[in-house]
Amino acid sequence: MAKRLDIKDLNIYYGAFHAVKDVSLEVSPRSITAFIGPSGCGKSTVLRTLNRMHEVTPGAYAQGKVLLDGEDIYAKGIDPVSVRSTIGMVFQRPNPFPTMSIRDNVVAGLKLQGMRNKAQLDDVAERSLKGANLWEEVKDRLDKPGGGLSGGQQQRLCIARAIAVSPDVLLMDEPCSALDPISTLAIEDLMGELKKEYTIVIVTHNMQQAARVSDQTAFFNLEGVGQPGQLVEINDTETMFSNPLKQETEDYISGRFG
Numbered sequence: 001m002a003k004r005l006d007i008k009d010l011n012i013y014y015g016a017f018h019a020v021k022d023v024s025l026e027v028s029p030r031s032i033t034a035f036i037g038p039s040g041c042g043k044s045t046v047l048r049t050l051n052r053m054h055e056v057t058p059g060a061y062a063q064g065k066v067l068l069d070g071e072d073i074y075a076k077g078i079d080p081v082s083v084r085s086t087i088g089m090v091f092q093r094p095n096p097f098p099t100m101s102i103r104d105n106v107v108a109g110l111k112l113q114g115m116r117n118k119a120q121l122d123d124v125a126e127r128s129l130k131g132a133n134l135w136e137e138v139k140d141r142l143d144k145p146g147g148g149l150s151g152g153q154q155q156r157l158c159i160a161r162a163i164a165v166s167p168d169v170l171l172m173d174e175p176c177s178a179l180d181p182i183s184t185l186a187i188e189d190l191m192g193e194l195k196k197e198y199t200i201v202i203v204t205h206n207m208q209q210a211a212r213v214s215d216q217t218a219f220f221n222l223e224g225v226g227q228p229g230q231l232v233e234i235n236d237t238e239t240m241f242s243n244p245l246k247q248e249t250e251d252y253i254s255g256r257f258g
């Protein structure tokens with residue numbers, strides 16, 4: 001079930017390095033939010049903080065609040081592993097388990113959670129592959145290895161794997177950057193479908209992509225090397241690309257820097 005995210009006064013560190021400063025933003029359920037900004041401004045770092053993946057890096061930590069429908073995912077006693085199953089993630093490079101079958105790739109998370117009933121697992125695999133727009137292409141080879149699919153198909157397999165556990169939010173870190181234009185369009189179409197059921201946050205370097213798929217856009221920047229990244233502006237995507245509030249945003253989206 002899609003849930004809302006409220007990010008409040010988030011400061012993110014890698015050991016002594018203050019990577020991102022004072023980020024507050026809101027993400028509505030059933031919407032797509034795009035994070036844009038120059039390299040190193042902290043887009044991926046913020047994204048990884050939203051499902052507690054950031055702290056997997058030794059010495060990395062975050063301060064502030066990330067509320068999922070009002071509940072702080074950083075509150076005492078919250079298990080980061082359960083946070084990661086309700087807030088799923090799709091990475092830049094498709095990362096299916098290459099020798100595992102297509103079907104098992106999709107239900108890997110459910111099996112880890114203890115689901116054993118084969119009929120139930122098959123049902124989830126079919127629903128998730130349909131949800132990821134991959135079913136028609138793979139339904140006759142579900143027992144073949146996931147590594148045998150094309151890059152675009154592998155990325156949709158990873159999306160099927162992410163939605164199989166019925167997450168509340170889907171985080172996507174440059175999900176199309178390793179894909180050709182046709183596969184990219186397939187993933188973009190899919191995002192449009194997925195937002196009917198999920199809350200989606202995507203990091204993208206591709207501003208046309210942000211303009212095409214997202215409902216709101218957040219622009220991050222940093223004042224200089226070694227300085228923390230900051231949220232400069234967040235607005236609905238149309239306004240952001242036609243009439244941004246800040247000159248800095250205008251300069252970036254019109255290609256004057258970055």
Ligand SMILES: Nc1ncnc2c1ncn2[C@@H]1O[C@H](COP(=O)(O)OP(=O)(O)OP(=O)(O)O)[C@@H](O)[C@H]1O
Pocket residue numbers: 014017019037038039040041042043044045046057229
């Ligand atoms: N594992 C890490 N250890 C230490 N510093 C890190 C680590 N990962 C990222 N950083 C630093 O944190 C800052 C933000 O990096 P991040 O990858 O979030 O930026 P980004 O905006 O996503 O960049 P890009 O667009 O190039 O992917 C950078 O200064 C980066 O060098």
